[in-house]
Amino acid sequence: MHFLSFTHIVFIQLALPAVLHGAKWTYSGPEGEHHWPKHYPYCGGSFQSPIDIKSELLRFDPTLRPIEIQNYNLSPTEQLTLGNNGHSVQISLPSKMYISSLPHRYTAAQLHFHWGSSSRPAGSEHMVNSRQYAAEMHVVHFNSDKYPNMSMAVDKSDGLAVLGVLIEVGEFNPAFEHFLRFINGIKYRDQRVQVPGFNIRALLPARLDEYFRYDGSLTTPPCYPSVLWTLFRNHVTISRKQFLALSTTLYSTHAQDSAPMPLNGNFRKLQLTDSRVVLVSFKEGRGLQGTLTVTSPLTRKQIVQQLLVGDLADLADEGLYKLLPSGSEKLHAGKKKDLKNQQTVAKSKQQMLSPSLWKKSQTNRSVGKLWLAEDALCYVSLEHRVFHQLKQSHAENQLVQALRDVTFPELNLKSYLDCKSDLALPTIRHLLRGRPTDEAFELDRSLTKALMNKKHITPAIKKSVPVTNYGGFSPATVSRKPHSQGYPHPWLLPMEWED
Numbered sequence: 001m002h003f004l005s006f007t008h009i010v011f012i013q014l015a016l017p018a019v020l021h022g023a024k025w026t027y028s029g030p031e032g033e034h035h036w037p038k039h040y041p042y043c044g045g046s047f048q049s050p051i052d053i054k055s056e057l058l059r060f061d062p063t064l065r066p067i068e069i070q071n072y073n074l075s076p077t078e079q080l081t082l083g084n085n086g087h088s089v090q091i092s093l094p095s096k097m098y099i100s101s102l103p104h105r106y107t108a109a110q111l112h113f114h115w116g117s118s119s120r121p122a123g124s125e126h127m128v129n130s131r132q133y134a135a136e137m138h139v140v141h142f143n144s145d146k147y148p149n150m151s152m153a154v155d156k157s158d159g160l161a162v163l164g165v166l167i168e169v170g171e172f173n174p175a176f177e178h179f180l181r182f183i184n185g186i187k188y189r190d191q192r193v194q195v196p197g198f199n200i201r202a203l204l205p206a207r208l209d210e211y212f213r214y215d216g217s218l219t220t221p222p223c224y225p226s227v228l229w230t231l232f233r234n235h236v237t238i239s240r241k242q243f244l245a246l247s248t249t250l251y252s253t254h255a256q257d258s259a260p261m262p263l264n265g266n267f268r269k270l271q272l273t274d275s276r277v278v279l280v281s282f283k284e285g286r287g288l289q290g291t292l293t294v295t296s297p298l299t300r301k302q303i304v305q306q307l308l309v310g311d312l313a314d315l316a317d318e319g320l321y322k323l324l325p326s327g328s329e330k331l332h333a334g335k336k337k338d339l340k341n342q343q344t345v346a347k348s349k350q351q352m353l354s355p356s357l358w359k360k361s362q363t364n365r366s367v368g369k370l371w372l373a374e375d376a377l378c379y380v381s382l383e384h385r386v387f388h389q390l391k392q393s394h395a396e397n398q399l400v401q402a403l404r405d406v407t408f409p410e411l412n413l414k415s416y417l418d419c420k421s422d423l424a425l426p427t428i429r430h431l432l433r434g435r436p437t438d439e440a441f442e443l444d445r446s447l448t449k450a451l452m453n454k455k456h457i458t459p460a461i462k463k464s465v466p467v468t469n470y471g472g473f474s475p476a477t478v479s480r481k482p483h484s485q486g487y488p489h490p491w492l493l494p495m496e497w498e499d
């Protein structure tokens with residue numbers, strides 16, 4: 001995902017201090033992606049893209065409709081701008097093109113590509129079950145119901161929707177010739193040519209009803225977490241010759257530059273999944289047996305409500321296993337006799353919380369109101385506010401990590417309530433902070449004890465996961481470890497098995 005278009009560069013230079021300081025960015029070298037967060041803090045923040053779409057992250061969502069697009073069939077009399085912006089090749093799209101199947105109208109702005117190199121034809125950004133494809137196309141749309149243009153939408157949590165298409169080398173693809181035949185005219189950075197319009201739909205796979213959906217970010221600076229991602233399940237192909245045209249023709253440097261740099265390998269590395277789940281619109285086919293179905297909104301709210309106002313001592317004694325990752329139930333098998341049949345716990349469609357756990361949930365405490373407010377948190381405004389607060393007290397090198405630690409729980413909760421992630425431990429702690437100490441302490445102790453017994457936490461994983469200390473809990477580092485048994489880091493067991 002790459003949103004800089006030629007017209008938006010002006011806005012960025014006015015709005016972003018990073019660019020005022022002349023921050024450029026590349027995919028490797030001293031300005032490479034490890035250094036992006038220095039000038040673009042969101043690149044080190046939460047809910048980043050791309051991710052590896054693994055089976056265990058998938059949740060079938062029966063409400064996901066086929067993608068519907070309007071006015072994608074452009075006439076040859078309409079001129080499109082094909083350009084090289086130094087990071088990608090990009091085609092501007094007319095504003096009559098839009099997605100009509102999402103809750104808002106998302107108007108098309110541009111499409112662009114990410115690709116590997118001739119020696120390594122693997123350059124997609126997203127991976128599916130750790131498989132990287134040769135290239136990936138992003139068709140970028142902005143929420144035109146709510147925002148007047150791309151610039152205003154780009155940093156809003158509901159600002160962008162991107163259609164992602166995985167590209168493999170194989171059959172020749174005539175649709176790609178509509179722009180590849182002009183690519184010699186844009187060899188160098190900032191060059192652009194006008195090309196006749198064509199049917200943009202032909203660049204997409206045949207089936208628009210099968211896709212992966214998750215909440216993520218721009219994959220290039222400034223990495224705003226503002227993208228509703230739709231990655232089509234089925235890839236398209238281009239011929240080897242077409243792939244070579246894309247990967248060997250262009251330069252990331254200007255024509256007059258004495259040290260020309262080839263433009264290839266322009267993909268970002270995989271990002272942490274941050275407890276996110278990936279919704280799928282389909283459930284047939286290889287590897288999808290046992291795919292969980294999304295939790296009902298009611299159940300999600302009940303769980304949060306229980307954390308907010310329920311009896312935590314009860315939760316610690318009886319319901320603890322529900323807060324732990326899959327497999328942890330075994331630790332408490334001795335305590336809970338009805339857990340004999342471990343494997344079927346997740347299969348049962350029983351009420352998540354027993355009546356006894358609910359007896360004290362009926363009390364109405366104001367803390368619940370705060371968290372269950374219907375207003376959507378805006379990722380960016382939240383990160384922005386926290387960033388400036390932290391700036392007072394943190395050195396620059398601690399800032400990005402601190403930003404993650406502080407904002408992640410709130411983003412995770414919002415995402416959980418929207419059914420876009422599992423509830424992670426830092427978030428549970430965050431919720432518990434407002435609780436009476438003795439109750440929280442009880443749960444704290446049980447959680448800590450259970451976590452101590454938890455194995456398979458590799459140092460590498462530990463290092464990459466931010467540790468936030470909310471009160472007395474420790475250790476804090478389990479949520480992103482994939483579990484060999486069951487499904488990954490479901491802190492709760494809110495999912496139902498599909499039969």
Ligand SMILES: *[C@@H]1O[C@H](CO)[C@@H](O)[C@H](O)[C@H]1NC(C)=O
Nearest residue numbers: 007008011148149150151152
């Ligand atoms: C986008 O819209 C805003 C608000 O109407 C306006 O101030 C700004 O100039 C527009 N930007 C572009 C690039 O058109």
Ligand SMILES: *[C@@H]1O[C@H](CO)[C@@H](O)[C@H](O)[C@H]1NC(C)=O
Nearest residue numbers: 362363364365366367368369
């Ligand atoms: C909870 O309290 C709020 C005001 O503090 C009130 O509007 C709401 O109706 C109450 N809900 C219940 C279930 O008592």
Ligand SMILES: [Zn+2]
Nearest residue numbers: 001002138219
């Ligand atoms: Zn992109």
